[in-house]
Amino acid sequence: GEDVEQSLFLSVREGDSSVINCTYTDSSSTYLYWYKQEPGAGLQLLTYIFSNMDMKQDQRLTVLLNKKDKHLSLRIADTQTGDSAIYFCAESISQATDSWGKLQFGAGTQVVVTP
Amino acid sequence: DAGVIQSPRHEVTEMGQEVTLRCKPISGHDYLFWYRQTMMRGLELLIYFNNNVPIDDSGMPEDRFSAKMPNASFSTLKIQPSEPRDSAVYFCASRRGAGNTIYFGEGSWLTVV
Numbered sequence: 001g002e003d004v005e006q007s008l009f010l011s012v013r014e015g016d017s018s019v020i021n022c023t024y025t026d027s028s029s030t031y032l033y034w035y036k037q038e039p040g041a042g043l044q045l046l047t048y049i050f051s052n053m054d055m056k057q058d059q060r061l062t063v064l065l066n067k068k069d070k071h072l073s074l075r076i077a078d079t080q081t082g083d084s085a086i087y088f089c090a091e092s093i094s095q096a097t098d099s100w101g102k103l104q105f106g107a108g109t110q111v112v113v114t115p
Numbered sequence: 116d117a118g119v120i121q122s123p124r125h126e127v128t129e130m131g132q133e134v135t136l137r138c139k140p141i142s143g144h145d146y147l148f149w150y151r152q153t154m155m156r157g158l159e160l161l162i163y164f165n166n167n168v169p170i171d172d173s174g175m176p177e178d179r180f181s182a183k184m185p186n187a188s189f190s191t192l193k194i195q196p197s198e199p200r201d202s203a204v205y206f207c208a209s210r211r212g213a214g215n216t217i218y219f220g221e222g223s224w225l226t227v228v
Contacts, residue, residue, distance in 0.1 A: 035219075041221065041222075042206060042219045042220055042221040042222045043158075043206065043219040044219075045216060045217075045218065045219075088158065103148075103160070103217055105157060105158040107157045108158075
């Protein structure tokens, strides 16, 4: 199947690091993504990683990819109250006529940052 | 640059009515996606287009749903007749061909009563 799995909830104290985990199933996925959704808003692309990379860092965000275990994680350093949101992991699913394919999303992880 | 533009942002309609959701992709993007988000099912891909041609419509729930893309800058998602279980947020997204990033609109929040 095409399942992307994430834990549903994460509580973190302001200033601490938060780590959101995700597992995916399609070993041929070319890109893996992290999107952020704030209440009442659309999905904002946070970062992505190409499947031939192990790590990508972008300011406070660090993405780690373990292809062997099909495990993706997003680490947010110095978590702020503005980071409270739902975070979605997504993998690209290639199609026969479209190698870039569509995105398969996880259920989302609700991150709550407490003062 | 303008992002993906969706309208209406919010709609409340009565069961049985026709609903039309609209999307303008980012200029130059040749892929357009329609997603639906509900609490129960999360984010589901309904259909996507490449160069105005539907590539995968396997996510379209049933015959009450239809989507069109008459030109590169406009797409519609129509529900006729609408039912309360269609209540959801409908997202449109677009991508430039061989690029790797899909950009989402702000969503159309549909409530069918």
